[in-house]
């Protein structure tokens with residue numbers, strides 16, 4: 139945990155942030171109670187240097203465990219269900235996937251990934267069209283989340 143505010147140098151305490159959300163279309167990312175280093179002036183910063191990187195890896199890992207189709211084709215992408223059928227080209231709805239996260243030495247907090255889901259017309263399974271696509275949006279979404287949380291830019 140860092141000891142001083144990167145903006146003003148005052149002492150910081152670990153406190154949870156309220157609801158913070160960010161977007162990298164079509165992904166919406168939400169966190170609630172995310173621990174942050176906060177000073178008396180109300181500045182907020184990640185609790186240590188590794189926190190944001192950890193968050194990216196964690197969300198990518200969790201994202202890759204969600205039910206998803208697979209990408210086929212170089213130029214014209216198709217998305218296939220695990221049953222072998224092609225997924226519909228339009229999603230029917232957005233779905234949010236709640237996650238419980240905990241960083242070493244900090245209280246647990248909640249996160250949510252919201253993405254369009256696609257229904258397979260053959261077997262009826264609803265799924266993301268691609269885990270790889272989700273992972274691509276996670277990194278960018280975290281950059282926006284960093285700003286939305288009022289964290290300084292670092293690294």
Ligand SMILES: [Zn+2]
Pocket residue numbers: 143144145146147148177178179180181
């Ligand atoms: Zn400060």
Ligand SMILES: [Zn+2]
Pocket residue numbers: 219220221222223258259260261262263
């Ligand atoms: Zn299917």
